[in-house]
Amino acid sequence: MTTTSTPARADRPAGPDHGTSPATTPGPAGPPDPDAAISVRGLVRRYGSGKDAFEAVRGLDLDVPRGTVTGLLGTNGAGKTSTLEVIEGLAPATQGTVQVLGHHPIKDRATVRRRTGVLLQSTGFPGDLTVAETARMWHSTLSDPRPVDEALDMLDLRGRAKVKVSSLSGGERRRLDLACTLMGRPELVLLDEPTTGLDPESRREVWRLVRRLREAGATVVITTHYLDEAEALADRLEIMHAGRIVRSGTAGEIAEGHPSTITFDRLERALPDLAGGQVDQSTLGDPRTVVETVDLQTTLTALLDWARAERVRIDGLDARTASLESVFLSIADGAEADTRRTEPTSKGA
Amino acid sequence: MSATTTAPVDLTPAGGGTSGASGPSLRRVVGLARANTILLTRNKMTLAYALVFPLTPLLLLLASDRGDVTAGIGSVTNVLMLGALFPVYYNLLSMVVTRRDELVLKRLRTGESRDGELLVSMALPGLVVFAALSVLAIGVSSALGQPLPSNPVLVVATVLLTAVTFAGLAFWTAAWTRNAEAAQLTSMPVILLAVIGSLRAVLPEATHRYLDLTPGAALDLLSRIAWFGQDQDGAALSFADSFAAAGQPLAVLLGWTVLAGVLVRRSMRWEPRV
Ligand SMILES: Nc1ncnc2c1ncn2[C@@H]1O[C@H](COP(=O)(O)OP(=O)(O)OP(=O)(O)O)[C@@H](O)[C@H]1O
Ligand SMILES: [Mg+2]
Numbered sequence: 001m002t003t004t005s006t007p008a009r010a011d012r013p014a015g016p017d018h019g020t021s022p023a024t025t026p027g028p029a030g031p032p033d034p035d036a037a038i039s040v041r042g043l044v045r046r047y048g049s050g051k052d053a054f055e056a057v058r059g060l061d062l063d064v065p066r067g068t069v070t071g072l073l074g075t076n077g078a079g080k081t082s083t084l085e086v087i088e089g090l091a092p093a094t095q096g097t098v099q100v101l102g103h104h105p106i107k108d109r110a111t112v113r114r115r116t117g118v119l120l121q122s123t124g125f126p127g128d129l130t131v132a133e134t135a136r137m138w139h140s141t142l143s144d145p146r147p148v149d150e151a152l153d154m155l156d157l158r159g160r161a162k163v164k165v166s167s168l169s170g171g172e173r174r175r176l177d178l179a180c181t182l183m184g185r186p187e188l189v190l191l192d193e194p195t196t197g198l199d200p201e202s203r204r205e206v207w208r209l210v211r212r213l214r215e216a217g218a219t220v221v222i223t224t225h226y227l228d229e230a231e232a233l234a235d236r237l238e239i240m241h242a243g244r245i246v247r248s249g250t251a252g253e254i255a256e257g258h259p260s261t262i263t264f265d266r267l268e269r270a271l272p273d274l275a276g277g278q279v280d281q282s283t284l285g286d287p288r289t290v291v292e293t294v295d296l297q298t299t300l301t302a303l304l305d306w307a308r309a310e311r312v313r314i315d316g317l318d319a320r321t322a323s324l325e326s327v328f329l330s331i332a333d334g335a336e337a338d339t340r341r342t343e344p345t346s347k348g349a
Numbered sequence: 350m351s352a353t354t355t356a357p358v359d360l361t362p363a364g365g366g367t368s369g370a371s372g373p374s375l376r377r378v379v380g381l382a383r384a385n386t387i388l389l390t391r392n393k394m395t396l397a398y399a400l401v402f403p404l405t406p407l408l409l410l411l412a413s414d415r416g417d418v419t420a421g422i423g424s425v426t427n428v429l430m431l432g433a434l435f436p437v438y439y440n441l442l443s444m445v446v447t448r449r450d451e452l453v454l455k456r457l458r459t460g461e462s463r464d465g466e467l468l469v470s471m472a473l474p475g476l477v478v479f480a481a482l483s484v485l486a487i488g489v490s491s492a493l494g495q496p497l498p499s500n501p502v503l504v505v506a507t508v509l510l511t512a513v514t515f516a517g518l519a520f521w522t523a524a525w526t527r528n529a530e531a532a533q534l535t536s537m538p539v540i541l542l543a544v545i546g547s548l549r550a551v552l553p554e555a556t557h558r559y560l561d562l563t564p565g566a567a568l569d570l571l572s573r574i575a576w577f578g579q580d581q582d583g584a585a586l587s588f589a590d591s592f593a594a595a596g597q598p599l600a601v602l603l604g605w606t607v608l609a610g611v612l613v614r615r616s617m618r619w620e621p622r623v
Contacts, residue, residue: 088459110461115362118459124452128391129384140380141462144363154358177456184461187362209360216360 028063032099037188037219038064038087043096045082056082058243064221069214071234072223075332078240080223081121084192088118101188114143117186121193123177127166131157131176134165142184151183171198178206189213191222195229207233227324241331251324258322258330260296262303263288265315275302288316296321377462381470385444389474399440403431403482407489415494418577426547426572428486429508430565433515434543436478441519443532444471450528454619472516479512496577500591503575510602511568517609524616564605567598
């Protein structure tokens with residue numbers, strides 16, 4: 001039997017400003033916060049125009065406090081990359097305001113760029129340059145870069161310095177990308193899926209880097225599809241769905257109020273009253289029965305007491321507190337309904 | 350990567366914001382152009398083609414009488430034309446399309462480099478090759494009995510304007526070129542535009558007014574004036590007169606440069622089309 005719960009993350013000092021708004025608020029309101037590393041109000045990003053127009057971001061509000069790690073989560077197509085590109089100054093906002101380090105990402109480009117490090121979702125380096133040549137090229141574009149060797153060491157790439165980018169493994173290429181992102185000593189780091197395609201060891205190395213960045217006072221925004229990663233790294237999570245932020249807060253805050261689940265192999269007899277626990281009707285015919293409850297301890301006790309009294313053997317018992325994953329999945333399910341209501345998109349997901 | 354090897358690099362942010370200005374533009378352009386040059390030399394075929402092919406019209410001089418000025422004008426003009434079309438135009442076109450499709454341009458635009466710097470750094474290697482070809486053409490043609498350029502200032506202006514025009518046309522063509530293969534077709538209009546002007550002599554007079562407005566015709570006329578000290582009809586020009594005579598074709602080239610610049614500004618795409 002496994003019992004998992006969302007650990008209270010007391011092992012780390014709290015970020016300067018996090019957890020001030022409850023988990024369910026749709027987002028910050030009022031004018032942009034000039035002290036925040038990133039402050040977004042009513043962001044809309046539309047692709048195309050006319051009949052083919054598609055709104056990937058539909059009124060997004062977001063504040064990222066300085067010195068924190070923020071995890072931006074959401075299913076494929078939720079609009080994470082579309083949002084980041086506006087923050088990065090690569091694309092204009094269709095509507096809404098965006099402030100990055102108190103500046104406009106496009107109008108104050110020079111000021112913002114020298115202080116930010118960006119990692120795009122897809123790596124883009126010429127295949128015919130070597131690792132060292134690529135790093136040197138990137139180095140030449142920065143105002144106050146760390147030495148090339150230091151940047152390569154940081155991601156353990158020195159040994160690959162003479163190898164062409166086209167010969168690198170996917171993970172090595174990603175590490176080179178990250179080395180360039182951090183080469184300019186950025187105070188704001190925007191990472192779009194930095195660990196996708198990395199092996200577990202490289203992934204941990206990226207985690208260590210993100211934590212050290214935060215300790216050194218940098219602000220980090222990271223998107224990921226690994227919920228454990230988001231939980232392990234982020235002070236604050238922002239869950240996007242269909243172009244909006246639908247949930248934000250710590251993992252604990254986000255899971256709060258969501259039912260816990262008890263799962264076990266289907267029994268050949270009727271279940272007793274489970275002190276508020278409800279069998280998830282959609283799993284009735286399945287080999288595994290799922291019970292949802294807002295009070296895990298009481299329901300679990302009722303189940304186990306009944307099993308002992310009735311001498312029932314419960315196999316494959318698994319009880320878990322509402323987790324980020326269960327909340328995420330329920331949002332993703334809601335997503336289906338949402339997507340059907342929206343206009344036909346100009347582009348398949 | 351192994352955890353043990355990572356040296357504890359200091360990750361403290363640089364704490365920018367002390368000044369709004371970004372680092373020197375020149376340093377970025379040189380650094381990027383250097384990378385683009387390395388990439389050009391990595392592709393030996395393209396490089397050989399860019400350097401050797403445009404010089405082939407000089408072979409014409411071997412077959413003609415030593416000092417035959419008509420042959421001289423023809424071969425020199427064609428060297429410049431091929432130089433503008435291949436190392437400058439076509440190479441740059443395929444470079445932009447490839448880099449865009451590989452998301453290299455998008456990646457570079459996340460950094461401190463400005464858009465103009467990215468454009469210049471991509472165009473520079475081709476411009477240097479073009480300049481080198483022009484110098485080679487002077488050396489080879491004079492060794493084969495042709496005169497040295499009579500007005501070097503005009504020759505330099507011609508080479509520069511031509512290069513910038515065709516670089517601009519390359520960026521513009523890239524905007525509506527889907528991928529590197531498609532460049533073989535999308536480059537046709539510009540190649541035609543360049544070549545048709547040099548066919549002036551064999552096309553009917555009625556077309557000349559229009560032909561004279563093409564970059565090819567301007568280049569043809571400028572090489573006569575600046576290099577051989579002749580006007581359109583073969584009459585000798587003094588050094589001073591050559592400046593006056595060059596006004597019209599230079600204005601044509603300048604017009605194309607401006608047009609190309611406007612087109613690039615309006616149509617430049619930095620990401621692959623989705
Ligand atoms: N250039 C584009 N033209 C039209 N639609 C686009 C374009 N880019 C993205 N979209 C659409 O916008 C929506 C949001 O895309 P986006 O890339 O921001 O999602 P995401 O949250 O980053 O997803 P993923 O997790 O898959 O990276 C998607 O439905 C996508 O198809
Ligand atoms: Mg994305």
